[in-house]
Amino acid sequence: MSFEHEVLIYDGLDGFLAGVLPFLRDGLEREEPMMVAVPAERIGALREALGDAADAVQFVDMVELGRNPGRIIPAWREFLSTNRRDGHPIRGIGEPVWAGRSDEELVECQLHEALLNVAFADAEGFRLLCPYDRSALDEAVVREACCMHPSIVDGRRRRRSPVYRNGDELLAPFDAPLPPPRAPVEVLAYDRRSLDDLRSVVADRGAAARLEASRAADLVLAVNEAAANSVRHGGGNGVLRMWEDDGALICEVRDRGLVVDPLVGRRKPAPHQSGGWGVYIAHQLCDLVQLRSDELGTVVRLYVRRV
Numbered sequence: 001m002s003f004e005h006e007v008l009i010y011d012g013l014d015g016f017l018a019g020v021l022p023f024l025r026d027g028l029e030r031e032e033p034m035m036v037a038v039p040a041e042r043i044g045a046l047r048e049a050l051g052d053a054a055d056a057v058q059f060v061d062m063v064e065l066g067r068n069p070g071r072i073i074p075a076w077r078e079f080l081s082t083n084r085r086d087g088h089p090i091r092g093i094g095e096p097v098w099a100g101r102s103d104e105e106l107v108e109c110q111l112h113e114a115l116l117n118v119a120f121a122d123a124e125g126f127r128l129l130c131p132y133d134r135s136a137l138d139e140a141v142v143r144e145a146c147c148m149h150p151s152i153v154d155g156r157r158r159r160r161s162p163v164y165r166n167g168d169e170l171l172a173p174f175d176a177p178l179p180p181p182r183a184p185v186e187v188l189a190y191d192r193r194s195l196d197d198l199r200s201v202v203a204d205r206g207a208a209a210r211l212e213a214s215r216a217a218d219l220v221l222a223v224n225e226a227a228a229n230s231v232r233h234g235g236g237n238g239v240l241r242m243w244e245d246d247g248a249l250i251c252e253v254r255d256r257g258l259v260v261d262p263l264v265g266r267r268k269p270a271p272h273q274s275g276g277w278g279v280y281i282a283h284q285l286c287d288l289v290q291l292r293s294d295e296l297g298t299v300v301r302l303y304v305r306r307v
Contacts (some may be wrong), residue, residue: 003120006158007149009142013045019120019153020093021049024131027091028053033083036193037062037075038095038131063119066096069105071110073119073266080123089125097145098273101134102246103305107176113148114170119263129153150266159223171262178292179299181250183243190227191237198240199224202251205242209249210306218285219304223251225278226300232257234298248305259293 008019020036027034036046037060047054058079066072076092083088096109113130120126125223142253145150146161148170186205190198206216211292223240230238234255241252265279279300283289288303 003117003123005117005120005149006129006151006153007145008129008130008131008153009134009145012133013042015135016042016131016133017045017049019155020129020131023093024050024057024093025053025062028056030089032088033079034058034086034092035060035076035079035083036093037065037072038093039063041100042095058139059140062095063098065137066094066109067104068283068286068288069096070110070266070289072112073115073263074268074280074283076116076120076128077268080120080126084125087125089127089130091127093129093131095131096106097137105231106170108288108290110144110148111171114143114165115262115266116172117148117150118264119266154170175294176292178290180245181241181245181252183245184254186242186244187235188240189232190240192231193283195224195227195231198227201240202242205251206249206304209244211249211304212306215304215306217304219249219251222285222289223253223283223302224301224303225281226253229253229278229300230257232300233257248303250301252299254297254299256297257293258295259291259298265289265291293295 010016010019019139024034034060036043040061043061045057060075065075072094079092080090084272096112097106101109116128130149132142134142147163150163150164152159152161180282188198190200199220202220203216206219211219227238227240230253234257238253243250263284268280269276278290282302286302287305290301292299
């Protein structure tokens with residue numbers, strides 16, 4: 001059985017429980033390993049409904065895990081790696097989209113949902129159910145979810161999605177350009193000789209933006225990793241832009257390189273691996289990472305919030 005990626009369309013908490021509990025109870029009967037990554041209030045309701053059986057399910061607060069959607073696929077990879085037994089199915093529930101997500105977060109959630117189909121295309125026996133609350137989300141968001149999932153579960157009905165995007169269309173969000181900054185921008189060109197200066201400028205900008213010291217240090221490291229990638233793979237130099245927006249300091253690295261792998265940064269490199277860590281580290285450190293690449297070059301946009 002190949003990877004099954006399903007979207008559950010539900011209405012409110014009662015609809016969530018009605019759609020999710022049969023999926024979980026069926027998995028419990030089959031003794032399948034299961035991970036549920038949903039907001040914490042949903043976890044409490046599921047634990048209460050499942051009783052002692054909930055101890056057999058791994059629960060993860062998606063608000064924490066999925067604050068940056070780029071961290072979710074590595075978490076699913078780790079769960080599969082740890083729990084897969086030869087020939088035995090495995091299932092999960094992941095709810096990356098909820099009311100209140102920013103526009104930038106929502107776009108990255110939609111890209112994440114598309115990339116799940118690429119990341120786990122060969123993961124036989126893995127069934128992943130993604131709930132979307134129709135009563136709380138914009139209609140366009142729910143429709144886009146149907147475009148990213150081959151199958152739709154609505155109430156007791158399960159059907160193939162008539163609007164599912166396949167092939168090149170599936171990764172359209174990866175090619176979509178990022179919107180221009182909405183605030184004044186500070187610009188700095190850099191090359192391999194000026195990375196020390198770049199780190200110093202980002203540190204000063206983080207302090208001016210009133211980031212906590214630890215978060216400012218995280219941003220300095222993330223920007224350094226992205227800029228070092230530019231030096232190694234993007235023509236030897238690049239441009240850093242910085243601005244503030246909605247309580248976040250945003251640093252954007254642009255270069256002339258081309259990224260052809262849409263999953264870059266969403267695979268945890270092996271411990272002995274010397275390369276491939278840059279974007280992965282940025283995803284772990286930042287509240288949001290946006291990466292776009294085409295024949296004109298690559299842009300990596302890094303967000304760290306004050307709170």
